[in-house]
Amino acid sequence: MENILEVKDLNVYYGVIHAIKDISFHVGKGEIVTLIGANGAGKTTTLQTVTGLIPARSGKVTYEGKDISKTPGYKLVGQGIAHVPEGRRVFADLSVYQNLMLGAFTRKDKAETEQTLQMVYDRFPRLLERKEQRAGTLSGGEQQMLAMGRALMSKPRLMLLDEPSMGLSPIYVNEIFDIIQKINADGVTVLLVEQNANKALAIANRAYVLETGKIVLEGDAHELMENPQVKAAYLSE
């Protein structure tokens, strides 16, 4: 399988703290790959380094065959990478509609953008109902949907999702994971960071387990679910 994203020997420091240690992983085109691990393992840092929000000390990030290690973060959206950040980060003072249109900021094709907007409203009918509402007044689950819808507005080929289920009620958690699978079925490759390892492994093709900035395990998601180490550390019955 052709790789859409390749990360090789990545090292990231926060001051003197060595946060990411020689991480290498890849995401194949069309896959759902998940990075699981405890709080502070370096999952979010890894995603933020890939999208250029945090500079890497060393290592190489390749996207669709191009080296993007030195590309400024804002340019990656136009190249087909969308990042749904931890904590949703919707623009609370702006309306749902304004948030979605900011997701299409780099697009110049007005008619097609309108189509994408309809597609997002079809996928998230609640966003259509609340399109004039201030994003800050939405519930946590609705904000997560808005953050994902906003990311879809850029028509990404690779979508990075950071803790999409965090702080959501169980009903919303199931709905969000359903939607991730549907987005993937539409041809978007997904790199998913999750603390909810049960759910993440259930929908992923492959997985990497991070511990204190290192990849300690990797492999087929369903096999990892049966792995006694993973079961003991990350999976609740």
Next chain:
Amino acid sequence: MSSFLTYLINGISLGSVYAIIALGYTMVYGIAKMLNFAHGDVIMVGGYTVFVVCSTMGMPPLVGILAAVIVCTVLGVTIERIAYKPLREASSLSVLITAIGVSYFLQNAALIIFGADTKSFQSVIHVPSLSLMGGQVTVSGETLVTILSCAVILLALTTFINRTKTGQAMLAVSEDKGAATLMGINVNRTIAVTFAIGSALAAIAGVLLCSSYPVLSSTTGAMPGIKAFTAAVFGGIGSIPGALIGGIAMGVIENLSKAYISSQLSDAIVFSVLIIVLLVRPTGLLGKQIQEKV
């Protein structure tokens, strides 16, 4: 009654100048989260540009105004690029002190170039004055143009922010720079555009101010700058309608207290009102109530 109306209209006019300057403060604060204390001195540069182009070189007023807008826009963007951009990750105190430094730099540069003696500025506004209520109230052309300019600027700015992609990007950056970057917005460029707009407005404010109060010196912009900053805080810093309301309120209070209470105490009265408003509403009249979501 008629004299009250005259004071009121002149107050609104002065307040319109404050509002135009306050818009620059408030936009830059909203987006770059910094207080650009050199903003007032950009007004002075605008004033000197018109003076040189119109009085010294004898060009028509429109050329002078256009030159002032261009010079100030370039100056604003240059200041941001050289002095503030390298400090993007620095503490807000460092940025504040740098801004004060830039302010002194501009004042002293003007002092070297134009000398210490004040220049008398010739109004570039040639609009006949308006007679109201059967000649009891006269409104000068400068006053009319100032109030009208403020209205047009506010309308244009609101439309720009609500209707254009760059305007929406400004709103996104003002709320969350990181999330804005994830939308594909170039945050540095957006900040530069904000400085360009703020400085162009300062140039216009300089032209209007010097046309109504025709003395020009290196510190011409300092006091109006501080008052406009106060107006921005008064209305709620970061808020565009707040800048308008704050500016007009400041101008009217200043002029009425000059007329009816004491011209020496007018500034003290203006700042007292500010203190009272901030005691009651710490975020200003239209400022956002700060809510930290946990």
